[in-house]
Amino acid sequence: MDTRQLRAFLAVVETGGISAAAEQLGYAQSSVSDQVRTLERDLGVPVLNRTSVGTVPTEAGQRLLPYARRLLDLDGEMRRCVSGQRPLLRIGALQSLADEWLPEVLTAFDHGAGGPDTADVTVTVSSRGRLMEELNDGRLDAVFTLDSGPGYDGPSAVVGYDRVVLVTAPSHPLAAIHPLTLDDVKRSEFLVTEIGCIYRQCFDEFGRDVGPSLKIAMITGSLNALRRLAVNGRGAALLPRFSVQAELDSGDLVMLDLKEGPVRLTVEARWREGLGPAAAPLRALVELTQRFSPASWAMA
Amino acid sequence: MDTRQLRAFLAVVETGGISAAAEQLGYAQSSVSDQVRTLERDLGVPVLNRTSVGTVPTEAGQRLLPYARRLLDLDGEMRRCVSGQRPLLRIGALQSLADEWLPEVLTAFDHGAGGPDTADVTVTVSSRGRLMEELNDGRLDAVFTLDSGPGYDGPSAVVGYDRVVLVTAPSHPLAAIHPLTLDDVKRSEFLVTEIGCIYRQCFDEFGRDVGPSLKIAMITGSLNALRRLAVNGRGAALLPRFSVQAELDSGDLVMLDLKEGPVRLTVEARWREGLGPAAAPLRALVELTQRFSPASWAMA
DNA sequence: CCTCCCTATCGGAGAAGCCGATGGCATGAT
DNA sequence: ATCATGCCATCGGCTTCTCCGATAGGGAGG
Numbered sequence: 105m106d107t108r109q110l111r112a113f114l115a116v117v118e119t120g121g122i123s124a125a126a127e128q129l130g131y132a133q134s135s136v137s138d139q140v141r142t143l144e145r146d147l148g149v150p151v152l153n154r155t156s157v158g159t160v161p162t163e164a165g166q167r168l169l170p171y172a173r174r175l176l177d178l179d180g181e182m183r184r185c186v187s188g189q190r191p192l193l194r195i196g197a198l199q200s201l202a203d204e205w206l207p208e209v210l211t212a213f214d215h216g217a218g219g220p221d222t223a224d225v226t227v228t229v230s231s232r233g234r235l236m237e238e239l240n241d242g243r244l245d246a247v248f249t250l251d252s253g254p255g256y257d258g259p260s261a262v263v264g265y266d267r268v269v270l271v272t273a274p275s276h277p278l279a280a281i282h283p284l285t286l287d288d289v290k291r292s293e294f295l296v297t298e299i300g301c302i303y304r305q306c307f308d309e310f311g312r313d314v315g316p317s318l319k320i321a322m323i324t325g326s327l328n329a330l331r332r333l334a335v336n337g338r339g340a341a342l343l344p345r346f347s348v349q350a351e352l353d354s355g356d357l358v359m360l361d362l363k364e365g366p367v368r369l370t371v372e373a374r375w376r377e378g379l380g381p382a383a384a385p386l387r388a389l390v391e392l393t394q395r396f397s398p399a400s401w402a403m404a
Numbered sequence: 405m406d407t408r409q410l411r412a413f414l415a416v417v418e419t420g421g422i423s424a425a426a427e428q429l430g431y432a433q434s435s436v437s438d439q440v441r442t443l444e445r446d447l448g449v450p451v452l453n454r455t456s457v458g459t460v461p462t463e464a465g466q467r468l469l470p471y472a473r474r475l476l477d478l479d480g481e482m483r484r485c486v487s488g489q490r491p492l493l494r495i496g497a498l499q500s501l502a503d504e505w506l507p508e509v510l511t512a513f514d515h516g517a518g519g520p521d522t523a524d525v526t527v528t529v530s531s532r533g534r535l536m537e538e539l540n541d542g543r544l545d546a547v548f549t550l551d552s553g554p555g556y557d558g559p560s561a562v563v564g565y566d567r568v569v570l571v572t573a574p575s576h577p578l579a580a581i582h583p584l585t586l587d588d589v590k591r592s593e594f595l596v597t598e599i600g601c602i603y604r605q606c607f608d609e610f611g612r613d614v615g616p617s618l619k620i621a622m623i624t625g626s627l628n629a630l631r632r633l634a635v636n637g638r639g640a641a642l643l644p645r646f647s648v649q650a651e652l653d654s655g656d657l658v659m660l661d662l663k664e665g666p667v668r669l670t671v672e673a674r675w676r677e678g679l680g681p682a683a684a685p686l687r688a689l690v691e692l693t694q695r696f697s698p699a700s701w702a703m704a
Numbered sequence: 705c706c707t708c709c710c711t712a713t714c715g716g717a718g719a720a721g722c723c724g725a726t727g728g729c730a731t732g733a734t
Numbered sequence: 735a736t737c738a739t740g741c742c743a744t745c746g747g748c749t750t751c752t753c754c755g756a757t758a759g760g761g762a763g764g
Binding site: 108131132133134135138139142155156157 | 720721722723724725728729730731
């Protein structure tokens with residue numbers, strides 16, 4: 105059996121059709137049809153239900169799916185190992201962690217702080233849902249997330265804790281009020297990220313406590329843009345402390361003096377079992393992350 | 405890449421040559437040569453050092469070896485699972501365990517005592533060393549051994565305990581002596597198994613305590629033959645109690661009344677990680693073995 | 705130096721892979 | 735009802751791969 109057939113099958117299932125898979129793989133449609141048929145002849149079982157509108161894996165095809173992924177994964181790992189390359193560690197992270205925290209960790213890791221076992225690291229930035237999906241599919245080896253809910257039974261470790269803080273520019277009216285009350289906050293404008301972002305979820309929790317009358321100034325997908333808007337006095341922003349630590353230190357932003365609603369964040373690492381040669385570097389990386397919590401990582 | 409190439413490579417390494425591998429696989433010699441060359445072109449690295457006397461894997465080939473085995477294993481597991489067959493559980497055991505204990509356990513397992521997850525079970529009988537080798541190579545999924553030494557860091561569980569006992573026919577002169585002393589034993593003949601067998605090792609330990617003057621009556625590879633020789637009054641035998649429990653119960657053999665040197669035996673299960681669908685049946689089987697200790701399994 | 709055994713290479717026959725084109729089939733719009 | 739659309743299977747062809755038998759090279763040992 106050839107791995108091409110597994111790749112073809114996988115592409116068909118992922119794209120939902122033979123034609124789409126053929127285009128994705130750079131084959132003619134008839135070739136992919138042939139490949140799947142060869143695979144079915146080899147296995148002795150049909151793996152696809154063909155319809156005129158697309159293609160759906162049969163029950164046997166669904167059983168095949170995880171094996172196909174594992175085999176292709178193992179094939180790639182084998183090629184890396186045999187050709188003497190360093191193992192590949194595919195990690196995923198939320199944007200904020202990838203922006204503000206991972207770069208320093210990975211720099212230290214590359215400089216040998218990860219121990220003698222090093223690896224080539226790729227970082228995929230995505231939402232929490234997609235990260236977990238790709239981890240379960242085997243497309244990622246490990247993910248770093250915040251406050252990840254249940255539904256994962258693989259190995260994991262808490263990397264550190266942080267909290268969500270309400271920040272504004274020092275010149276913002278809210279910054280002058282001590283102590284700040286919820287009523288003051290209600291009258292202000294908020295900078296929030298798009299729906300689905302984890303900080304947006306924090307905001308929504310926070311907002312529910314404060315009440316529905318919160319004014320929303322802007323919705324944006326970039327934490328960095330949001331932060332700069334806050335620096336420019338455009339409004340208050342609810343952000344994890346580690347992502348604005350530099351601005352707090354330099355005085356570009358101030359933390360508002362509000363007791364209510366500080367949301368605690370747990371930074372967690374989750375990874376797959378059976379990583380092969382990438383297991384040792386990952387272990388080193390996770391230990392490194394635990395030692396590498398930023399100064400603001402204070403909230404136990 | 406085709407699994408045929410991996411099979412060819414594996415056969416070459418195991419047989420020590422391309423010609424021998426070709427014969428084993430049913431190919432022409434030139435075909436296997438081609439297959440290995442194709443594999444090397446695909447991987448970009450030579451995997452075999454060819455000499456005029458045979459073939460040895462290169463460094464890259466040695467790295468390839470475990471991956472080739474794992475890939476072929478996974479391929480087989482995939483075929484089983486996809487075609488809807490029950491998972492295959494390849495277990496190995498020492499001859500005594502396979503003869504006297506495993507049959508009842510496996511019968512109960514097949515009759516559903518292993519829980520809802522069942523599997524097709526193959527049993528390989530071999531020496532402890534070979535069993536561990538095949539377990540590490542992935543040719544076996546689990547092994548049952550006695551007093552297995554260190555050098556294994558995978559998962560394991562103690563199944564039960566037994567002891568080595570010195571037995572003779574009731575008519576044997578030693579059986580009439582109470583209490584028995586080491587001097588009495590020294591003057592008797594012993595039935596022992598071949599070198600390398602674990603009971604032979606027990607005997608050697610025992611013998612060292614007793615002294616070098618022990619007379620050895622016979623060396624045989626079959627525990628059953630040895631047991632019958634003892635029943636026929638041919639001498640004393642040092643055997644695990646569970647393997648002679650039936651003869652002790654029926655009175656065909658008696659346990660000698662000697663305090664010194666009873667060797668304790670630990671029956672241990674060891675298995676591989678990453679068993680896939682065979683993991684649940686194996687867990688059930690191990691739990692079953694722990695509940696299934698024979699009556700003689702008394703020595704804690 | 706000769707023999708033996710091992711492996712690489714070559715040429716040819718057969719099989720398999722891939723492609724473009726064609727046709728069947730279900731769906732959804734007109 | 736009819737037509738258009740998008741999907742997949744099939745077919746004939748070309749190319750590539752696979753496998754084989756035969757042959758040649760090369761080191762080990764007598």
